[in-house]
Amino acid sequence: MKVVANAFDRLWADCQGDVMAAVASVGASGWWILGPQVSAFEKELGRHCRLPHAVGCANGMDAIEIALRAAGIAPGSKVLTTPLSAFATTLAILRAGAEPVFADVDEHGLLDPQAAEAALAAYPEIRALLPVHLFGHLADTPRFAEMARKAGAVLIEDAAQAIGATRNGVSTGEFGLATCLSFYPTKNLGAMGDGGALVTGDEGIRRRAMTLRNYGQSEKYIHTELGMNSRLDELQAAVLKDAFLPKLTRWTDERRTIARTYLDKISSAHVTCVPGPDPVGSVWHLFPVLVAASRRTAFADYLQSKGVQANLHYPVVIPDQEAITRRGSPTVHGSLDRARKFATCEVSLPIHPYLTDGEVAYVVDVVNGWTG
Ligand SMILES: *Cc1c(COP(=O)(O)O)cnc(C)c1O
Numbered sequence: 001m002k003v004v005a006n007a008f009d010r011l012w013a014d015c016q017g018d019v020m021a022a023v024a025s026v027g028a029s030g031w032w033i034l035g036p037q038v039s040a041f042e043k044e045l046g047r048h049c050r051l052p053h054a055v056g057c058a059n060g061m062d063a064i065e066i067a068l069r070a071a072g073i074a075p076g077s078k079v080l081t082t083p084l085s086a087f088a089t090t091l092a093i094l095r096a097g098a099e100p101v102f103a104d105v106d107e108h109g110l111l112d113p114q115a116a117e118a119a120l121a122a123y124p125e126i127r128a129l130l131p132v133h134l135f136g137h138l139a140d141t142p143r144f145a146e147m148a149r150k151a152g153a154v155l156i157e158d159a160a161q162a163i164g165a166t167r168n169g170v171s172t173g174e175f176g177l178a179t180c181l182s183f184y185p186t187k188n189l190g191a192m193g194d195g196g197a198l199v200t201g202d203e204g205i206r207r208r209a210m211t212l213r214n215y216g217q218s219e220k221y222i223h224t225e226l227g228m229n230s231r232l233d234e235l236q237a238a239v240l241k242d243a244f245l246p247k248l249t250r251w252t253d254e255r256r257t258i259a260r261t262y263l264d265k266i267s268s269a270h271v272t273c274v275p276g277p278d279p280v281g282s283v284w285h286l287f288p289v290l291v292a293a294s295r296r297t298a299f300a301d302y303l304q305s306k307g308v309q310a311n312l313h314y315p316v317v318i319p320d321q322e323a324i325t326r327r328g329s330p331t332v333h334g335s336l337d338r339a340r341k342f343a344t345c346e347v348s349l350p351i352h353p354y355l356t357d358g359e360v361a362y363v364v365d366v367v368n369g370w371t372g
Contacts, residue, residue: 002307003350003359006186010354018243019192026238034214034231041237042197044245045181049163049173051199053206056232057213060160060182063196064092066230067178068128070198070208071154073098077127078331080119080153082111083317084339085132088182089158090318093130101126101331102319105339108276109288109346110139112338113147119333120151128154133162133172135313136188136255136285137276140167141175156180160196163189164252166281178205183240188255188285189248191236254353255284258360262287262349265364270295270372274346286313287351292372293344299370300347306366311348 012019026037038056045054057063073079075097081089083102093100101123103115111131120126129148131139141157148155157176159165165172173179181187183195200206208225211218216227259282263273266289274288291299296312303310317339319330349363 001359001362003309003355003363005309005311005348005350006352007354008185014354015243015247019239022238022242023235025242026234029234032234035234037234037238037241038232041232041241041245044241045197046199048245048248049179049199050171051173051179051201053201053203054197054199055206055209055213056237057196057198057209058230058232059194060180060184060187060196061088061092061095062213062228062230063180063182063198064089064130064156064158065095066209066212066228067156067180067198067205068093068096068098068130069212070205071128071156071177073128073154078123078125079128079130080116080123080126081130082132082134082339083319083332083336084109084314084342085134085158085318086160086314087318087321087323088160089130089132090324098128099331100318101333102336103333104336105342107338108137108274109134109342110137110277111144113140113143115334116144117147120147120153122333123331124151126151126153128156130156130158132158132160133165135274135276135288136162136165136283138162138165138167138170138172138278138281140277142170145175160184160187161285162283163187164248165283167278168281173199177202178209183236188252188283189240189244191240191244193236195232195236195240197232251353252283254355255351256280256282258351258355259284259287261360262351262364266367268368268370268372270370271299271367284351286311286348288313288342288346288348289367290341290345291347293341295372296345296347302370303347303366308363308366309350313342313346313348315343317343
């Protein structure tokens with residue numbers, strides 16, 4: 001049996017009719033960039049996230065840069081973030097001209113509130129907190145919002161992996177000044193290409209983000225900022241709105257059902273699941289497990305030999321990446337022991353919504369057959 005990490009062929013078989021209808025309607029409209037489809041998708045997305053505003057962007061990384069800049073993060077500011085994420089999180093901070101400060105993660109792989117508190121005390125010039133809802137697990141946003149308020153900083157949520165997640169009743173985007181989403185195809189809500197958005201309850205952030213994504217243009221040919229070209233196009237917006245967003249709740253339910261099965265049935269003494277702080281509210285973008293660092297490669301090879309496609313999230317912590325160290329010593333507060341543990345011990349099992357019950361049972365059997 002082959003169990004892949006993402007089954008785009010099954011997605012296509014399920015959604016082809018809706019996608020083709022969306023494409024046809026954009027084609028016939030004769031309007032292909034920043035038009036009625038983007039506006040309508042932004043409305044639907046805001047409704048889905050229970051926030052008044054959404055602003056479509058070209059991708060998730062740009063959404064983070066735009067959110068930071070819209071929130072007033074200027075060159076020279078410091079931004080507190082996690083060393084364990086997609087590189088794009090930190091790259092967006094640097095693209096905004098700011099300097100990342102890294103603090104360790106907690107046992108769930110999420111930015112640790114205590115480590116963040118210590119970093120804030122050490123670097124009072126931190127102007128923004130940028131936690132990441134890694135794996136689909138929500139970081140502790142009420143605590144980060146409170147910390148940010150006391151420090152005169154803002155909270156921006158990187159929710160590229162966590163659209164629709166909750167944590168003990170708190171929702172993605174509820175506490176952040178702005179919350180950033182990616183529609184990279186593998187994400188829980190993926191486009192057929194690149195796409196991203198920020199969602200916000202703040203009208204000023206919305207207005208500035210709309211300007212920044214379109215050359216800093218506040219009205220036609222009037223440029224009030226040095227903006228970007230980071231527009232979501234009509235085709236992606238229409239496909240997201242008409243074909244994929246209507247399925248997101250069902251897809252998330254599927255992911256949660258699979259996660260529940262893995263959590264119930266994986267019983268190998270050599271494999272530890274990472275259920276996160278709220279396994280029911282998580283949207284399970286990934287299903288991380290931890291194995292002994294010395295056996296991680298062997299475990300990944302074993303899965304591959306059984307036809308189970310596994311990935312690593314993430315094998316190198318961001319401050320150790322060559323692109324970062326080449327700039328000089330990164331700003332790291334405290335030890336990164338827990339982040340490094342994920343970097344050396346983590347393996348992600350397949351958890352996409354088109355997995356069959358038989359495939360899920362097979363993955364459980366294969367994992368439980370691992371003897372360490
Ligand atoms: C995917 C991802 C991003 C970047 O999104 P893109 O659309 O690929 O630019 C940022 N942060 C996290 C946590 C991600 O998973």
